[in-house]
Amino acid sequence: MAWDYSEKVKQHYLHPKNVGVVEGANAVGEIGSMVCGDALKLTLKIQEGTDIIEDAKFQTYGCGSAIASSSALTELIKGRTLDDALKITNQDLADFLDGLPEEKMHCSVMGREALQAAAANYRGEAFVHEEESEYHTVCQCFSVNNLTIENAIRENHLTTVEQVTHYTKAGGACRNCVPEIESILQRLVPASAPAATAGEAPPPMSMFRRIKIIEETLENDIRPALHTDSGGLELLDVSETEITVRFLGRCGSCAQSGSTLDFVQARLEKALGRPTIVREVK
Incomplete structure (x- = not known):
């Protein structure tokens, strides 16, 4: 099978934890769109004064990896302070699930962004990325901005457009944004060694x-x-x-x-x- 899901992914997909909406939630984060194929709503109950996350639940529309990643996120953040939870990376989510196929890593990125949005909601702030003056949408199809792409490249050591698509979905539909993704990669990724000389042409095939x-x-x-x-x-x-x-x-x-x-x-x-x-x- 091309996408080799771990047993832990299957467990969290078939029997997800913390599905629903937290009663009396004081932090809500919503990311994605059903039009794009993935959407996640995260609700939290955060203890005033200590900022400890007492409860966390999710509702999601998406594939099995999206469900598993959302379930894993709620399990990881409950009992942590909000600041501690915000240190969790998308790779931490993937590791908790014993790995995700690269083609599905965007699901873990979505979970992290939902947490960031919930934190902003709790603090009475608008959910915006740092360096807002440099923020703009790169992928119109999936509403993926340049800072999301840059963070994914830096944190996961991405080197190709295909990897960026797997982690963020940018470039996964009309592909009009591919030239800008390539430009971001050229700026952030050190120049690689010269490509090897192409070998002989493959033999004829009936x-x-x-x-x-x-x-x-x-x-x-x-x-x-x-x-x-x-x-x-x-x-x-x-x-x-x-x-x-x-x-x-x-x-x-x-x-x-x-x-x-x-x-x-x-x-x-x-x-x-x-x-x-x-x-x-x-």
């Missing part, structure tokens, strides 16, 4: 062999990953250079289908051992 590899990869690698989030994929056509597919189930209506298409293409290129274009039709 169409029969090509189709067989594609079908095996779809069946054993890609479809199980999509099924985890109630999605699927149908193979429509295969040519020498292109593969045409249609997403099914939740994947067919997800605003992040562009990111999923990148995932499918990367898996098929790896299996085939050569560049391949994967095209989606609705």
Whole structure:
């Protein structure tokens, strides 16, 4: 299976902790949008004077990783002071769950931002990022700003646009923001060593062999990953250079289908051992 979920992720997805709304909550944080595919509402009961988080509950709309990450967040922050809870990083959430697939790390980032929004609400402040004068939206599709992207790059040592998409969702739909994401990466990531010289061209492959590899990869690698989030994929056509597919189930209506298409293409290129274009039709 491409997305290898840990037993702890499955536990928190199938039996999530602290679902609902805290009665008498004095801190509320809301992040995301159902239009984007993920949304999280976090409610807290914070003890006046000590700032200890006495209770925490969540409501979320999203995939299994979003549910598991939200459940883990509430378990981690209960009993801590607010300032201590704010030190929790998205990587801490992933580690608590014994790891998350890179393609799902944006779920842990969403949890951390919901906590930051709740803290601002409790303190009577507007939820804004530091250096507000430099704040602007990079990804219009998912409302991801430049500081969220920069923080994800610094804290998780990201080096590619694909990784940024996995951690923040930015660039996962229309991809018009990819040039700015690349610019941010160039500014924050030290220049890498020169790329190795390309090797020899891959040997010729018969169409029969090509189709067989594609079908095996779809069946054993890609479809199980999509099924985890109630999605699927149908193979429509295969040519020498292109593969045409249609997403099914939740994947067919997800605003992040562009990111999923990148995932499918990367898996098929790896299996085939050569560049391949994967095209989606609705």
